[in-house]
Amino acid sequence: MGRQTPLYKLHQELGARMVDFAGWEMPVQYGSQIGEHHAVRRAAGVFDVSHMGIVDLAGVRVRAFLQQLLANDVAKLKAPGQALYSCMLNEQGGVLDDLIVYRLDDSWYRVVVNAGTRAKDLAWMRTQATAFDVELSERADLAMLAIQGPQARAKAAELLAPPDAQAALALASFLGRQLGSWFVARTGYTGEDGFEIMLPAAEAVSTWRRLNSLGVASCGLGARDTLRLEAGLNLYGSDMDESTHPFESGLGWTVAMEPRERSFIGRAALEAIVKRGSPRKLVGLVLEDRGVLRGHQRVIVPAGGEGEITSGTFSPTLERSIAFARVPSATSERVQVDIRGKLLGARVVKPPFVRAGKPLVSLATEAKDLP
């Protein structure tokens, strides 16, 4: 029996198919996974992400600690409530986890980490924190809901008293704010606008029901995965892990090599990689033939060499298969993918594939299109 979020019984009541995800019993879908995907692209959907780890960090030297701990630089967070996406690396430059860090005030930050890595992350952070006299506390008292889609913010704001609703709607992207018992942030993992709300666990069920009654669709991890892949967002454990570094994971943009005097864990390893160049990179693929790209399928590069799909799926928005693949750095334009022994053609693209409901890759049908 896996761990359960405060919404477990409600998921069952709503007819969700439950699966094990990183030791948690989570809803993969309530009805049609494609239907849930479209609900988020076209209107609004709500996801239970309470399995993710919310960790508060407090202490007068917390900023210096996070500057040492994370590959991105929390000095970019100028105002309370600002959020930053970052990798947490080991000394070899391998990715221990990817996370969001919020600056709540000068001596109080909050990080949200992946469910599958939370125990490992917490142990790592505690080890690193001792030198900085920073106190870590896991916020198991909070549930977290992601409300995503073009109508998500307006629907979620209906649950708040008028002054709080105005404050929530005024939030800029990647900004959060404590509003009563809720921490509301304009962040997400779907490529759509929306909020992620951290709220007392006891309020989770009633909030979900009210969202449903406003027409916000219950959405499971299945739709979350197709949405994030379309949006060009990595999944930890599939697209990167401890054996891969950010520059071969499409995450170079999240590494702050400037200012050069900032020391952070993994920096020396990354500098060596920058100097000699990364032999591999992460790209997007769009399958030109019929079929479905899946993780671990072999990618054959015409210029020579091979790569591997890190995650792949059917894109409900594009109605064809898309993937991330780790390939030799010289890869361009086209590759072939080995699907059950057949070599199928795929086009190399720069993710994201879809943002704010709109396809970003050309779907120009070529000679190999459907008959």
Next chain:
Amino acid sequence: MSNAPADLRYTKSHEWLRSLADGTVEIGITDHAQHTLGDLVFVEVPQAGRKVQAGEACAVVESVKAAADVYAPLAGEITAGNERLATQPETVNAQPYGAGWLMRLRPAPGALEAAQLLSPADYEKVLAAEES
């Protein structure tokens, strides 16, 4: 919650078989199988003329989240694959026992008699055992 029509026979791996008047059998996946897979987005069916052995993987059904092989329940020669599924794989979700059939097969001599097929009641028992 399952739905296993009385006029069909079944396999433990969730295929169904219908005997047709011309001596061939029509094969598909059960309602339980399509429901477990979820929205199908790709189906690959065998070409007519292919000879298959009992238990041989001869079709593939893929949903958004997973790919699954479909096995020939008995030996024989494929007489037709359901071409409609190339462009409308969702037909299998909507009508698993009807328009969503996957293939038709002419059994090899004695193959139908030798095949280990389940009655609807026995298939329901398989499902009940999987649930528990």
